[in-house]
Every structure is written in structure tokens, then in C-alpha cells.
Amino acid sequence: MWDYTEKVMDYFLHPRNIGEIADAEGIGEVGNIVCGDAMKLYVKLADDKKTIADVKFQTFGCASAIASSSALTEMLKGKTLADAAKLTNQDIADFLGELPEEKMHCSVMGMEAFQAALIDMHKKHPDWNVPVVIEEEGENRIVCQCFSVTEARIREAIKTNHLTTVEQVTHYTKAGGGCGGCKPDIQEILDDINGNKKKSSDDSAAARPPSQLTNLQKIALIQSTFDDIIRPGLKADGGDAQLIDIDGNNVMVKLAGRCASCPSAIQTLKHWVEAKLREKVSGALNVVEVK
């Protein structure tokens, strides 16, 4: 079990500001039940529409998620939106004394909920000059499929907390903590921000599949990728799949075992099976589910 500070335990056992605000100007929702933590934050402004009058929250998650959420509500109350927008996840951790590094993603979730509430407020009241951080174009791509973490969130966490390793990024954002398939992508983002030189492009070119495959080669490569990588991967989680047919660039796949009844089967097919086939065989492939 984790070693929490007294303040974390206090905010976990006696959380302040639980609940909903019916007439909140901004509501931020982040996370989901699949990922294991989620938070809903209600922000109510004073009559000046600049100062935060009241904040309430609902959180699904572990002790540090609940404590971080509650701490955030206390920190936000009475602040102007402009001052509140300057807070970082590190401020939540400092307020609580300390969070175990593996739990830093709980503080990040808090800040994301507040940012989501600001965006919600801005959408409802574009004339209020709500200090919204607009995400840069192109950074909204999802890097970690398991936990739906965008590139923008990873970049934000790296910059705010001066992260240097993939493991740290996982602790702060959860990205890379599921199947681990996106770890090379996270490393690339880290290298980009921290200014490390990329490996020579020759290495990556050598690992890429040949772009010109004959039909027969393509089918054989799809079959072997399916048997050697995809099925063992699915079986490790109690699932399975069957390669039904290949028609041009369409690969017909039937899910079996646990996968057949899994609520995230489509994600598995699109984000994992298709991604693997594209990586190993050809970027043009599409996976089509056959029932």
C-alpha cells in the first residue's frame, strides 16, 4: 500500500466540497470508468464573473485521486479565474505535502478537470474572456490508446513537471501504463521537448516493412503477423481472433474468446490489431470486423 502524507489521508477521509452545483457556469469532466479514475468538477463564479465563488466535485478513484480533487476545490475557492488558471498539478501535490510519484497522475487529473471546466465556461460565455489554454493544432492525436491520452496532455505534463523518462510520463499521465505499445512514441515526444537528438533515420527505415510487397508476400506477412503477434497478444488477456479473409487492403477479422464480448472490442480491433498490421505489413491496411 502507498505511503500517504497525513494531509492526503485527511482530505481522503474527510473530503471537502463533495457534490454538484446546479447553476455552475463551468463543468469539467475528465477520465472514465474504464481507466479507473474519473472526476467531475463544478465551478461557480461570483457576480463579478471573474472570481470563483464555489467549487464542488465528484471523483471515482483511489485515495490520492479523491484527496487531490478535494484539495483542488479548496485551492480554487476565492481565486480569480486568471490566478486559478496559473495553478499546476505540482501546486496540488505541494498543497497535500507530497504524492507518491506513481500517483502524480491524480494531481494531473485535477488540473485537467479544471481546464475542462474553463473550456466549458468559455463555450457557454465566449464574451467573459475566460483564460482558456487552447491546445495547439495537431497535438490532439491520441498517443496512448489504452488510457486515451493525447499528445497535448503528455507535452503539458512533461513541460510542467520537467519529466525526463517514459516511466515518469506514465506516473504523471498514465500513458504507456497499459499495453506499453506507445512507449516509443512517448520517448520521441520526450526527445523532442528535451532536445535530445533523434536516432539516425536509417535505423528506423531498416525496421520498416518493405513498401513494395507482392500480393502473395503481403498475404503471408499478414498471416504470420496474425499468428505470431496478434493472437498471442489477445490470448494473454483471455481473448482470441480469427483471420477470415483478405480482400485488397481490407483484412476481415472475427473476434473470439473474451474479445467477442469485450466492451472495448472495437478499440482493440482498430487501435491494436489494425495498428500492428499497419506497422508490420502496410500502412494501407484496414481491419474489418466480421461477426
Added chain:
Amino acid sequence: MNEQDIIYVDNNATTAIAPEVFAAMEPFLTTWYGNPSSPHPFGSRCAKVMVQSRKAVAELIGAEPEEIIFTSCGTESDNAAIMSALETQKGRRKIVTCAVEHPAVLSTCHFLQKQGIHVDFLSVDHQGRINLDEARAVIDDDTALVTVMWANNEIGNLYPVEELAAIAHEHGALFHTDAVQAVGKIPINLRQSQIDFLSLSGHKLHAPKGVGVLYRRRFTPFLPYLIGGHQEHGQRAGTENVASIAALGKAAELAMEHLRDEQCTVKALRDRLEQGLLASCMDPVVNGDPEHRLPNTSSICFKYIEGEAILLRMYQAAHICASSGSACTSGSLEPSHVLRAMGLDYQSLHGSIRFSFSRYNIQDEVDTIIRVVPPIISALRDLSPFGRK
């Protein structure tokens, strides 16, 4: 915190050392520190206690003393059986196991997959049960070993190991079972089975940590995992952990004496807990196979809330020590592989709590849990954005 204040219901994680067990091992940590291989009587005293322990462990599982190999833990026993089977079954390149195995088996199989061994993972249904027809379909003449646990540590399910051993033998494969959770909790008689290897662990049955056993059926081919001296008839090198082996012998004797209690008093505590919590908590779901389950284990999911939060509040309220399959208790980010393999819905997956009893638990403790837990569940439900009316 006082140790007498603790309500310890996490006996599938580890157990208290029984006072009689401690008394049996202590002389071998102090007075009789000899090496059992030594030729002098001081060493022979240690060799003698090992003979007694071997006999007691053999009796507990219905085996012969010469079929008992002392190891350092359950994991070592599992590893030794799996690696040996691949070595001795030359030409066979396949292992059949199950999706809900303990990491001692599962991670070893994943490691072997990377070495080119074909591994089939038997799937489980919503109650965590395997299907013998699936086993019959995948076990073939290329299979070196079938390894399926006797009892699951998280949900307590019992698996049809005797039937699986027979199927394995029809194809000339060996059969191993990780019985770490089963030994001492249910009657086991290996003489009436075809099981080739069985792993057990001392600290799950009131002996200390750091001692285990690999049962190897007589004439089953075997190659040692640890290579070195001649200890354990050349089957497991390394100077014997005499004190812990003495302890395990005593623990086995006690387990034999108390085997009936497991089915009666321990089971009654477990059932009382389940009835109490099912009657008073919001949306509880009992996991596993109600028909074939260890008598001491109860795995319950509480919807829309998270396991670590429940555990910490239980401890704060009454020093209750249980465990959870939630990701936040394991240091990983993904919840229990067992519950996921069972296809539990996500509302329940993160809020599982395992209570596991021993003969040292009493009814007062169960009643405290039944009193303390329901308000915790409803308080956390009030905090949760999900499952609201």
C-alpha cells in the same frame, strides 16, 4: 497500532505463523544450527527433523515422503516444474495453461513464449470457470506440460485438476498444478490422481515465508532447476532451510488436524460475511463459482467505486486488512487479470475486495466488518460521479 487490534482477513496473501510452528522452528535457529549434510550427530539432528517434516507434508497431500522436494517458495516450485517438463519432454514445444493463473506461472509462460514455446491460455467464463472441452481441444501430442492451478488466489475457484491431468496423460503430456492456495484448505489425495507435479508454499498455511514444496510423482521425469550440491536427492541444490522446513512440517500436521475446521467454522465465517454484506451494501456482486470455491475466500465487487479507497477506509475504521484487485493497490495501472479474463464489466472491475479467512479468525471480527463496511461503501458512492440515480 496494536497487533491485537488488527482484523486480518487477508490470509490468501500470507498467514500468521502458528505458535506451535514457531516453537517447532526456534531450536533450529538457535541451538541446532547444524548442516543436515554433516556427518556428525549435531548435523544429523537437523537431518532427522527434515525426515519428520517430509513425512508430515506427504501425509497432508496424500503422497509418499520421497515425492516431496523442499524449495524456497511456491514460485520456485512452479518454475522448476515448468522448466523441467520442457527439458524432459524433448521435441514437445507447447504448454497449456489458464488465463487466471498466478504470475508465478503466467509470467513464466509469457517468458517462454518469447523463447519460441507455443502457449495456449485456457479461457474462463463469467464465473471464472474453465471449459474441459476447450482443454480437450487444445491439449495435443505436441504438449509438454499442462499447468492449471488447483485454487485461484483472487476468487477462490477450484479447478478440475484431476480431470485435466488425465487428459494431459492421454496425450503423453505432464501435468502440474499450483496448489499454493488449496493445500491445507481442502482435502488433497494425490495417490488417487494422475497429477505429476504440485507446488505448495509454507507461508499460506501458517509456516514462515521462504519455504515451499514441489511434489514430484515417483517416476515422473525431472531435471533440477537449481544445480549444485546433492541436497534433496540431487533434485534441488542448496543447503536446506532447516528451521523453516521444521516449521512447515509442524504446519502440515496442524493443517491436517484442522482440515475439517476449514469446511465448517472457516466456511461459516466466510458465508456469514457474504450474507451480511450482500444484505446491507449497495449493488454488491460476489465473484467466482459459488459451487466450486475455497471455503475461506470471498471476492466481492462494489460498483462505481475504487478498491484502494475502500481498503484504506476499512483500515482506518477498524484496522481491517483485506486486499483488492484494483490497479491502484498493485502499482500497475491495470486492474486484476483474473477479473478481466472473467469479462467483468468496468463498473465493477475497479471495486473488488477480497476477504480471505483462516482458522484464527473469529465471529466478532466478521460482525465488525459487516458493521463497518456498508457506510464506507455508501460514502464512496456519494463521492462517485457514476451510478447516480
